[in-house]
Amino acid sequence: MQRREFILASAAVAATTLLPQTPAWARERKVRLGMIGTGMRGQVLLKELLRRDDVEVVALCDIEPIMLKRGMDMAAKAGKSAPKAYGQDGDVHAYRRLLSQRGLDGVIIATPWEWHAPMAIEAMQAKVAVGCEVVAGITLQDHWDVLNTQLRTGTPYMLLENVCYRRDVMAALQMVRAGLFGELVHLQGGYQHDLRAVKFNSGDSAQPYGSGVEFGAKGWSEARWRTEHSVERNGELYPSHGIGPCAMYTGINRGNRFTHINSFASKARGLHEYTVAKSGGTSHPSTQVKFRLGDIVTTTLACENGETILLQHDTSLPRPYSLGFRVQGTHGLWMDLNQSIHIEGRSPPHKWEPFQGYQDEFDHPLWKKYEKDAAGAGHGGMDYFVIHAFVEAVKAEAPMPIDIFDAVTWSALTPLSEQSIAEGFKTLEFPDFTKGLWQSRKPIFAFDAKY
Numbered sequence: 001m002q003r004r005e006f007i008l009a010s011a012a013v014a015a016t017t018l019l020p021q022t023p024a025w026a027r028e029r030k031v032r033l034g035m036i037g038t039g040m041r042g043q044v045l046l047k048e049l050l051r052r053d054d055v056e057v058v059a060l061c062d063i064e065p066i067m068l069k070r071g072m073d074m075a076a077k078a079g080k081s082a083p084k085a086y087g088q089d090g091d092v093h094a095y096r097r098l099l100s101q102r103g104l105d106g107v108i109i110a111t112p113w114e115w116h117a118p119m120a121i122e123a124m125q126a127k128v129a130v131g132c133e134v135v136a137g138i139t140l141q142d143h144w145d146v147l148n149t150q151l152r153t154g155t156p157y158m159l160l161e162n163v164c165y166r167r168d169v170m171a172a173l174q175m176v177r178a179g180l181f182g183e184l185v186h187l188q189g190g191y192q193h194d195l196r197a198v199k200f201n202s203g204d205s206a207q208p209y210g211s212g213v214e215f216g217a218k219g220w221s222e223a224r225w226r227t228e229h230s231v232e233r234n235g236e237l238y239p240s241h242g243i244g245p246c247a248m249y250t251g252i253n254r255g256n257r258f259t260h261i262n263s264f265a266s267k268a269r270g271l272h273e274y275t276v277a278k279s280g281g282t283s284h285p286s287t288q289v290k291f292r293l294g295d296i297v298t299t300t301l302a303c304e305n306g307e308t309i310l311l312q313h314d315t316s317l318p319r320p321y322s323l324g325f326r327v328q329g330t331h332g333l334w335m336d337l338n339q340s341i342h343i344e345g346r347s348p349p350h351k352w353e354p355f356q357g358y359q360d361e362f363d364h365p366l367w368k369k370y371e372k373d374a375a376g377a378g379h380g381g382m383d384y385f386v387i388h389a390f391v392e393a394v395k396a397e398a399p400m401p402i403d404i405f406d407a408v409t410w411s412a413l414t415p416l417s418e419q420s421i422a423e424g425f426k427t428l429e430f431p432d433f434t435k436g437l438w439q440s441r442k443p444i445f446a447f448d449a450k451y
Helices: 003-018 040-052 065-077 094-099 115-125 140-153 167-177 222-232 239-248 270-279 358-363 365-374 379-396 405-412 415-422
Strands: 031-037 057-060 085-086 106-109 128-134 157-159 184-192 258-263 297-303 307-316 325-328 332-333 340-343
Touching: 031 040, 031 094, 031 379, 040 057, 040 065, 040 106, 040 379, 057 065, 057 094, 085 094, 094 115, 106 115, 106 379, 115 128, 115 140, 115 222, 128 379, 140 270, 140 405, 140 415, 157 379, 157 405, 167 239, 167 325, 167 358, 167 365, 184 239, 239 307, 239 405, 258 415, 297 415, 405 415
Parallel strands: 031 057, 031 106, 057 085, 106 128, 128 157, 184 307
Antiparallel strands: 184 325, 258 297, 297 307, 325 332, 332 340
């Protein structure tokens, strides 16, 4: 057997023996779940819940009647029993009534970011397992509060970061573990996605993307709340898509940790120019808004084991979508932007190779097992996997694949980046949310779980 093949086989065996398995008693168990937030994102996740035979969606909550009705209609169309509805009266605390519903095993939180921490905290206090959309909180204190609540109550918490389940991302993880890249040295990722048409619309619920330049109270869907973050904040506002896979490649919180962070922000021009062009002049109030969020925010991280990680947040300028992954070690590198790879001794000297052949060779067992089940799911199948992981963990009363330490560590990049920029691009020490446990924690997370 060739050395590379031996390493891969050994890694696969070792990983399999460490994987948590759903016990027999839990395999046929049905879980009763609620959902807080049935907007555009919530509906994508609700679709995955409704297609499962092991889930009963027993409660939905949204203070926007149109979105709540859409969620209820989805349940009816799927042939499911009608969930109990909360929020029709516009009460922003209607979710509390949902959390008090008897027999609730877990809840999916898919609301605007500022509600994630308080809702998750109250759910954990009510002993209701939490599957929370990114991000975990707004301020650094939010993250400590979410963490301390989870540690105090013991209620399971999972960050629903779907990119950790992207097929090429998981194949690259297999390559990392097989030693194909050698010792890791540098990684990159980010959120590079033109969101101008998401941050503004006409306020018409039938045209949520790019139909105008309204936001805030006059906007609809994400334009109603997300754009305000671009007005008031300057930092790495959406880190987990990029940092999640990079953190797992480098074993963050499991034998490695972030030690330092700094961030730089460019000038802000893109959103202003978009509103002027879209409205045909400067008379609309949106064209007079001063946006604080730099068009390109660049964040660098140093790790205990010597790796560096670079993240870029780029949502206000015209560009094709890319998360910009790069995994580079002493033997070669992979870059997702051109879907290319170079491995010394295997690739032609100084030449890129197409990644597809490597992805096929190193395809993760989860994708091989569940490819058909994931067909048609949101974001190329990723949403199937992240919901599947949460549901199976709840059923088995097993550790969450992306747990509380992952959640707060990845999400805290945002307030830390804001602080760095505000203090003149200062390099900051990164807090150790594990309080030293990173040195002994075992590598059981999203890529390892059999589910």
